[in-house]
Amino acid sequence: MFGLIGHLTSLEHAQAVAKELGYPEYADQGLDFWCSAPPQIVDTIKVTSITGQVIEGRYVESCFLPEMLANRRIKAAIRKILNAMAHAQKYGINITALGGFSSIIFEEFKLHESKQVRNIKLEFDRFTTGNTHTAYILCRQVEQASQKLGIELSKATVAVCGATGDIGSAVCRWLDARTDVAELLLIARNQERLQALQDELGRGKIMGLEEALPQADIVVWVASMPKGIEIDFSVLKEPCLLIDGGYPKNMGNQIQHPGVYVLNGGIVEHSLDIDWKIMQIVNMQVPGRQLFACFAESMLLEFEKWYTNFSWGRNQITVENMDKIGQISVKHGFRPLLSF
Structure with missing residues (x-):
């Protein structure tokens, strides 16, 4: 099973999405509430490759918001990402992509040094930034x-x-x-x-x-x-x-x-419809088929059963690994978005 750790673009966006997803207790809350809100699995995903292979995944909402960085809530931001990673691992997800600011926070604040989250010892080979595919x-x-x-x-x-x-x-x-x-x-x-x-x-x-x-x-x-x-x-x-x-x-x-x-x-487009609802929330033009390339990386790793942190650390991406992830991207039916 693959996982996606994501977040919304602003407090206003988060409030609107919470209402849409059926979390009314989140919908009218301010930044202080979101700083303490726990991660949630809010979507179950099914992806079919053009090879016929089918995989399942989960979307983990970290409840991180960019305003946390703007308002110097750095500790809250760090806690959000670590808690979301622990949540994904707790639910047995094999490979999880850190989307959006998640990977940036992980690298900037050296979260690889934070190996213990409560009673969970993070296994970093279960996570990838998705940056190579991006x-x-x-x-x-x-x-x-x-x-x-x-x-x-x-x-x-x-x-x-x-x-x-x-x-x-x-x-x-x-x-x-x-x-x-x-x-x-x-x-x-x-x-x-x-x-x-x-x-x-x-x-x-x-x-x-x-x-x-x-x-x-x-x-x-x-x-x-x-x-x-x-x-x-x-x-x-x-x-x-x-x-x-x-x-x-x-x-x-x-x-x-x-x-x-x-x-x-x-942004990539998949050749077949993906069974999920999360991309509607981030306003993709064709939410059934379009997604962030970093998210697609965890899908590709699941398709190939490459359970490893394929993208990890700053400035470690090689042209050879870009070729490698590119080949399986084409193999499973992903292509670059080219519509202006």
Whole structure:
């Protein structure tokens, strides 16, 4: 059995979903309540591969909300993720994906050092961040969507915003090794990590965001966007492909310029309907078939019975593992979202 640990995008979203799912006691509560709310299994899932194989899974709502980080409720955020992991393990789930902020919190706050949650000793090989599959899907979106728009990669400049993160660095490695992209622009806050990435790749220009945007034919956005930041997207080229790999997806609402095409990054479509209701809650366009690539990774690992933390630790994703997860992604009927 596979598992998915997720969370909602805001307090307002959480209240609305709680009401919809039949948890009226959660629906009118404020942030303090959500800080203390326990994890819940709120969906049972059945997925059929194009090979005919059928697997079952569970969706674990962690009750984490992004406002916990914004309001310095760090201890509450950490507790949410650890409790959700313990809950998944308690129910015998073989491999569980840490979705959204779950993997970020796990890595940023070194939760691998927290091996005991009450009476449960966490077995970390039961969990995966899903970042390898996400990075693979983002790269395939770059390749396939650029072709749709007539952007030749051999002549294109690709800016990766969040280049030193786990997913961003993997995207850079793939674009360098598996494509003939003309130029890579590396954008991130940590200059030391940027220099290390540039040294590893042997190429790429380190730039600030304002300098990079007007030069880019393709922008892969995998960085968090701090509240209050203002970006002038009117400087983008036409045509320009912008792949929004963040969560929640909000670039499409901010960018309304002709010739700028915004694609929801890190999203896959399955060839067959998935029996679940959770994707309706996160407003997927086709909730029966579309999902986050990180969630799909745990499904793929369950299909193949690879019960291991396939994606784990910061900047450990290799091009070879992206190839490996990509092959079984195709095998079981997943494909990158390409609708603008």
